[in-house]
Amino acid sequence: MQHIISVLVENKFGVLARVSGLFSGRGFNIDSLSVGPTLDPTTSMMTIVTAGDDRIIEQITKQLNKLVDVIRVVDLTDKEYVERETALIKIHAQDEDRGEALRIADIFRARIVDSTPNTYTIEITGDSKKIGAILNLLKPLGIKEFICTGRIAIAREEARVAAVREEGAPASVKDRRSSLA
Amino acid sequence: MKLSGAQILIECLRREGVKVVFGYPGGVNLPIFDVLYDEKEIEFILCRHEQGGGHMAEGYARATGKPGVLLVTSGPGATNTVTAIVDAYMDSTPMVIITGQVPTHLIGNDAFQEADVVGITRPCTKYNMLVKDVNDLAQALKEAFYIAASGRPGPVLVDLPKDVLLAKTEFKYPETVSVRSYSPILKGNRWQIKQAAEEISKARKPVIYAGGGVLHSGAWQELLDLAEMTHIPVTLTVMGLGAFPGQHPLFLGMLGMHGTYCANMAMHDADLIIAVGSRFDDRVTGKTSLFAPNARIVHIDIDPTSIHKNIKVHVPIVGDVKIVLRELNTILRTSGVGSMTPFREWIDQIAGWKREHPLSYNQGDSLLKPQYVIEKIYEMTHGNAIVTTDVGQHQMWAAQYYMFNRPRTFINSGGLGTMGYGLPAAIGAQMANRDSLVVCIAGDGSVVMNIQELATAVAYNLQVKVAIINNKYLGMVRQWQQLFYNGRYSSSFMGDSPDFVKLSEAFGAVGLRATKVGEVEGVLEEAFRVTTPVVIDFQVDPYENCYPMIPAGAGHNEMVFEDPENIGKKSPVKEEAAEGVLTA
Ligand SMILES: Cc1ncc(C[n+]2csc(CCOP(=O)(O)OP(=O)(O)O)c2C)c(N)n1
Numbered sequence: 098m099q100h101i102i103s104v105l106v107e108n109k110f111g112v113l114a115r116v117s118g119l120f121s122g123r124g125f126n127i128d129s130l131s132v133g134p135t136l137d138p139t140t141s142m143m144t145i146v147t148a149g150d151d152r153i154i155e156q157i158t159k160q161l162n163k164l165v166d167v168i169r170v171v172d173l174t175d176k177e178y179v180e181r182e183t184a185l186i187k188i189h190a191q192d193e194d195r196g197e198a199l200r201i202a203d204i205f206r207a208r209i210v211d212s213t214p215n216t217y218t219i220e221i222t223g224d225s226k227k228i229g230a231i232l233n234l235l236k237p238l239g240i241k242e243f244i245c246t247g248r249i250a251i252a253r254e255e256a257r258v259a260a261v262r263e264e265g266a267p268a269s270v271k272d273r274r275s276s277l278a
Numbered sequence: 279m280k281l282s283g284a285q286i287l288i289e290c291l292r293r294e295g296v297k298v299v300f301g302y303p304g305g306v307n308l309p310i311f312d313v314l315y316d317e318k319e320i321e322f323i324l325c326r327h328e329q330g331g332g333h334m335a336e337g338y339a340r341a342t343g344k345p346g347v348l349l350v351t352s353g354p355g356a357t358n359t360v361t362a363i364v365d366a367y368m369d370s371t372p373m374v375i376i377t378g379q380v381p382t383h384l385i386g387n388d389a390f391q392e393a394d395v396v397g398i399t400r401p402c403t404k405y406n407m408l409v410k411d412v413n414d415l416a417q418a419l420k421e422a423f424y425i426a427a428s429g430r431p432g433p434v435l436v437d438l439p440k441d442v443l444l445a446k447t448e449f450k451y452p453e454t455v456s457v458r459s460y461s462p463i464l465k466g467n468r469w470q471i472k473q474a475a476e477e478i479s480k481a482r483k484p485v486i487y488a489g490g491g492v493l494h495s496g497a498w499q500e501l502l503d504l505a506e507m508t509h510i511p512v513t514l515t516v517m518g519l520g521a522f523p524g525q526h527p528l529f530l531g532m533l534g535m536h537g538t539y540c541a542n543m544a545m546h547d548a549d550l551i552i553a554v555g556s557r558f559d560d561r562v563t564g565k566t567s568l569f570a571p572n573a574r575i576v577h578i579d580i581d582p583t584s585i586h587k588n589i590k591v592h593v594p595i596v597g598d599v600k601i602v603l604r605e606l607n608t609i610l611r612t613s614g615v616g617s618m619t620p621f622r623e624w625i626d627q628i629a630g631w632k633r634e635h636p637l638s639y640n641q642g643d644s645l646l647k648p649q650y651v652i653e654k655i656y657e658m659t660h661g662n663a664i665v666t667t668d669v670g671q672h673q674m675w676a677a678q679y680y681m682f683n684r685p686r687t688f689i690n691s692g693g694l695g696t697m698g699y700g701l702p703a704a705i706g707a708q709m710a711n712r713d714s715l716v717v718c719i720a721g722d723g724s725v726v727m728n729i730q731e732l733a734t735a736v737a738y739n740l741q742v743k744v745a746i747i748n749n750k751y752l753g754m755v756r757q758w759q760q761l762f763y764n765g766r767y768s769s770s771f772m773g774d775s776p777d778f779v780k781l782s783e784a785f786g787a788v789g790l791r792a793t794k795v796g797e798v799e800g801v802l803e804e805a806f807r808v809t810t811p812v813v814i815d816f817q818v819d820p821y822e823n824c825y826p827m828i829p830a831g832a833g834h835n836e837m838v839f840e841d842p843e844n845i846g847k848k849s850p851v852k853e854e855a856a857e858g859v860l861t862a
């Protein structure tokens with residue numbers, strides 16, 4: 098089953114390599130991964146879309162947590178969350194196709210962000226379904242290029258920690274104040 | 279006062295209580311060696327190959343429980359350590375590796391002796407870092423030691439560019455350390471521990487399966503208390519040997535692929551398995567679908583990822599083994615479970631298994647048997663030596679026939695299975711215990727992989743005793759070829775070279791040889807008497823196989839005890855060569 102996991106990490110050199118290396122080294126899938134800054138300049142937020150059975154997802158969240166630079170892991174899958182991705186779609190658009198393209202964009206509340214005599218570039222934001230749907234409609238016009246950010250997601254209520262597992266190890270909370278003389 | 283990066287490094291090592299550093303110099307770490315030249319408190323051991331230095335640091339760490347420290351140069355110096363780093367990672371050995379790096383302005387330029395060491399070691403260190411500013415150095419080192427030694431221990435690498443070593447700054451030692459994204463869980467969940475006590479009170483056929491985590495957390499007394507209070511028998515993994523007294527009546531011996539019959543049968547038949555600081559490795563479980571079909575499982579481990587990784591367990595407890603066992607013991611004691619009568623029937627059943635298939639071999643009066651040599655070493659050291667091994671049949675025989683009385687006295691490469699581990703690890707262990715007897719039980723194939731470290735042993739007069747179980751073969755490979763490849767001994771024959779006695783003498787060590795049963799005691803006496811490093815070439819039966827054995831993919835109750843009859847003992851191809859060896 099597909100899971101969407103958000104991972105708060107230290108904004109340090111090499112962290113992305115640690116995370117992606119973990120996935121490749123242990124044979125876990127990454128369907129998409131996006132990284133960006135947070136309000137705190139010392140951290141970054143990753144959204145990882147992955148797939149696997151319960152045992153694999155449990156390993157993924159635990160292994161992510163085990164990485165020293167990972168601050169928090171939340172598996173959003175079982176909760177209410179909002180997800181978005183943004184796509185830029187460059188299509189062939191000449192003559193009457195231009196009107197058709199505009200109509201399709203309008204239906205999806207997409208925007209034309211660039212236009213040349215032969216092309217339009219359409220920007221669309223939504224979940225994967227919506228992007229899939231507009232692609233289907235645009236296909237007959239001829240898609241020249243397509244690029245997509247990958248999914249980002251945010252929990253609707255305050256995010257509970259991923260799996261406070263039965264062993265009592267909050268698989269994902271780490272005490273920020275822990276210290277050792 | 280301002281100090282250079284190199285001076286700060288040494289000052290930090292001192293404050294961490296480091297007594298010994300192993301390593302090798304080179305262009306970019308010379309500033310550190312220049313500081314070491316005047317250093318009085320820290321002893322530097324010059325290995326002969328950085329891999330050897332790495333295993334020395336591991337041997338030191340396993341003998342003391344403190345991080346071993348390795349200092350090498352950039353590029354080839356650093357890449358030579360990778361095997362040792364992976365080895366330490368697999369066996370959770372605390373280690374701090376300091377690598378020199380080309381100056382920061384050259385990083386990424388394919389400079390002379392540049393290698394992306396942080397990139398190369400990212401998947402095989404617990405943590406690693408490149409320090410680009412001398413002002414961050416002390417903090418980085420503090421974190422390195424903290425991360426290496428806490429939680430589930432492991433190797434941490436710090437990469438230090440030459441300009442950082444030369445740059446000067448005001449030295450401020452960070453007295454405390456805190457890493458916001460890292461805090462191991464030490465105290466187990468109380469409710470879960472109560473569940474474990476509950477399981478114990480209900481069990482009829484319980485067994486404790488303990489591993490290296492008991493040694494890392496220093497929990498051998500708590501383990502002994504638990505076993506003696508509840509009368510639950512104990513089996514240990516190869517990494518756990520020494521965590522429970524080898525001669526204790528409740529001890530079943532090692533479990534797993536070459537474990538004892540009674541340990542594996544007890545695991546197979548158990549209704550409760552209490553896993554303590556062990557991780558259900560495939561060499562332990564055999565085929566997981568056949569593993570312990572009737573058992574409830576309690577799993578105590580500091581690493582949450584170990585739990586449910588290979589085997590689904592019923593009562594998972596994340597925490598430091600010592601802390602958790604203390605609490606469990608208290609609950610058992612106060613609830614009266616501790617004073618339970620022994621599990622009579624279960625103990626009898628286990629005793630039956632012990633009688634049915636004890637560890638056995640047949641010395642006879644011709645060829646020297648490897649097991650006999652190890653038993654003699656055990657007898658003559660009364661189970662009190664620190665024993666290291668290489669990897670192969672001899673390693674398993676050492677694990678089977680040497681009864682370890684004390685913790686941290688069996689040092690071997692369990693997870694990675696690194697040939698060539700034994701000699702340098704023995705040197706490291708000897709550095710930690712200058713007055714103890716350290717014996718390396720080596721393989722003739724393995725030992726040459728790091729034989730150069732004999733020079734190190736001689737140079738520092740570290741009196742390690744290397745007992746080579748010389749079967750002229752990559753014995754474990756030969757055994758598999760005999761059992762699973764119709765005796766086609768493809769590239770597993772090692773033959774007569776080198777002459778280990780002459781080789782040892784060339785290094786300045788004492789070389790001895792025994793080829794007959796009657797010679798074993800004499801050479802061991804001589805070896806333990808002299809106060810120099812000694813190598814003994816024990817020429818043993820090349821065709822002795824290591825039993826019992828669970829063939830890969832089989833269950834615990836499917837052990838094999840002797841050579842199957844339909845398998846020829848000698849390969850027709852190599853017979854001639856092997857005969858030549860025997861008469862040599
Ligand atoms: C570095 C390395 N290469 C290859 C192996 C695979 N291997 C495992 S045991 C073994 C044979 C070891 O031979 P020896 O040291 O003579 O020990 P014996 O089995 O004969 O006691 C080999 C080649 C390994 N474990 N490590």
Ligand SMILES: [Mg+2]
Nearest residue numbers: 722749751753
């Ligand atoms: Mg051999």
